[in-house]
Amino acid sequence: xxxxxxxxFLSVREGDSSVINCTYTDSSSTYLYWYKQEPGAGLQLLTxxxxxxxxxQDQRLTVLLNKKDKHLSLRIxxxxxxxxxxxxxxxxxxxxxSKIIFGSGTRLSIRP
Amino acid sequence: xAGVTQTPRYLIKTRGQQVTLSCSPISGHRSVSWYQQTPGQxxxxxxxxxxxxxxxxxxxPGRFSGRQFSNSRSEMNVSTLELGDSALYLCAxxxxxxxxxxxxxxxxxxxxxxx
Numbered sequence: 184x185x186x187x188x189x190x191x192f193l194s195v196r197e198g199d200s201s202v203i204n205c206t207y208t209d210s211s212s213t214y215l216y217w218y219k220q221e222p223g224a225g226l227q228l229l230t231x232x233x234x235x236x237x238x239x240q241d242q243r244l245t246v247l248l249n250k251k252d253k254h255l256s257l258r259i260x261x262x263x264x265x266x267x268x269x270x271x272x273x274x275x276x277x278x279x280x281s282k283i284i285f286g287s288g289t290r291l292s293i294r295p
Numbered sequence: 296x297a298g299v300t301q302t303p304r305y306l307i308k309t310r311g312q313q314v315t316l317s318c319s320p321i322s323g324h325r326s327v328s329w330y331q332q333t334p335g336q337x338x339x340x341x342x343x344x345x346x347x348x349x350x351x352x353x354x355x356p357g358r359f360s361g362r363q364f365s366n367s368r369s370e371m372n373v374s375t376l377e378l379g380d381s382a383l384y385l386c387a388x389x390x391x392x393x394x395x396x397x398x399x400x401x402x403x404x405x406x407x408x409x410x
Contacts (some may be wrong), residue, residue, distance in 0.1 A: 214397040225404050226385065226387075227401070228400060228401075281326060282340045284340070287337050
């Protein structure tokens with residue numbers, strides 16, 4: 184069945200890079216996403232990658248996809264206090280693109 | 296361009312009652328999806344509506360239903376509320392076309408508390 188797993192917590196020092204990892208099980212996953220949720224807010228789509236891509240870079244964000252191992256990572260360069268949030272890894276398939284399966288979320292905290 | 300709006304933002308209901316939540320998508324977006332977020336189960340897909348028709352459905356009981364209007368606004372209804380229905384209900388919209396769109400934008404959610 185469909186499942187997305189990610190670690191629950193990550194703590195990094197301000198200015199360092201943060202790397203959030205995720206694994207998924209559905210081999211038909213076509214779209215892989217990273218969403219950000221701040222306290223009391225909805226979900227913000229940070230970035231997404233298609234399954235036929237290995238990497239996508241967008242300003243401070245770098246997404247790496249290892250399709251063979253079904254492993255997705257999000258790297259945030261120069262992490263700032265404003266990056267404190269919960270980050271959700273998610274996937275959907277081509278046939279049901281709107282049905283997004285989410286991981287449990289990784290809470291990122293920033294140390295001064 | 297205004298984002299996805301959801302009303303009300305907070306709601307308190309009693310067990311056994313029913314509730315209706317509303318979602319207005321981003322202008323020009325034709326697809327609306329609903330998700331439930333709870334601490335125990337995380338984020339779970341409820342259903343998606345496109346052109347007033349339910350296009351995808353998650354694994355929720357029939358007490359959860361929805362509809363979409365011709366202006367793409369959507370409502371979600373939960374009947375015979377249970378304590379376990381307490382959650383943040385999120386709505387997402389996407390442009391979509393003849394097939395589901397992968398780029399969804401979420402509203403701030405409606406926090407439902409069932410007592």
